[in-house]
Amino acid sequence: MKKIESFCVDHTRLLPGLYVSRRDRKLLTSVTTFDLRFTAPNREPVMDMPAVHTIEHLGATFLRNSSRAGDVVYFGPMGCRTGFYLVMFGALEPRDVVGLVKAMGEFILAFEGEIPGAKPAECGNYSEQNLNIAKYYVRRYLAELEQKRFTYPA
Numbered sequence: 001m002k003k004i005e006s007f008c009v010d011h012t013r014l015l016p017g018l019y020v021s022r023r024d025r026k027l028l029t030s031v032t033t034f035d036l037r038f039t040a041p042n043r044e045p046v047m048d049m050p051a052v053h054t055i056e057h058l059g060a061t062f063l064r065n066s067s068r069a070g071d072v073v074y075f076g077p078m079g080c081r082t083g084f085y086l087v088m089f090g091a092l093e094p095r096d097v098v099g100l101v102k103a104m105g106e107f108i109l110a111f112e113g114e115i116p117g118a119k120p121a122e123c124g125n126y127s128e129q130n131l132n133i134a135k136y137y138v139r140r141y142l143a144e145l146e147q148k149r150f151t152y153p154a
Contacts (some may be wrong), residue, residue: 018097019150032091032092035045054130060075062108
């Protein structure tokens with residue numbers, strides 16, 4: 001079986017950043033998947049699951065209400081718990097979404113109150129949330145974005 005693209009990236013060299021994970025095209029539609037890598041794989045502890053869940057809820061809420069909502073296909077966590085995937089319509093580069101990603105982070109840092117979608121009728125694991133730790137990870141990630149890591153290491 002052919003190895004999928006994300007397994008071809010050397011995760012032992014990967015640092016936190018914003019990367020193009022893949023681009024797909026069908027007929028006239030292009031879709032870009034971004035890797036929002038919050039932690040260094042295999043060198044840092046994985047992210048706390050309640051915090052990941054909170055970032056997912058708040059990030060998706062922000063993105064689906066942003067001026068770019070029509071471009072957003074999906075936002076959700078990586079199974080390895082080192083970051084998130086953001087899937088957008090268009091053949092895009094990190095520079096095309098870094099402002100949106102930073103705005104999402106600032107929204108999460110400023111957020112107070114009840115987590116959107118964190119009720120039994122709205123989520124299959126509604127009670128597993130941690131806003132304080134989510135903010136910790138987002139604060140770290142925004143600082144890492146200042147390093148402008150937008151290309152996977154060779």
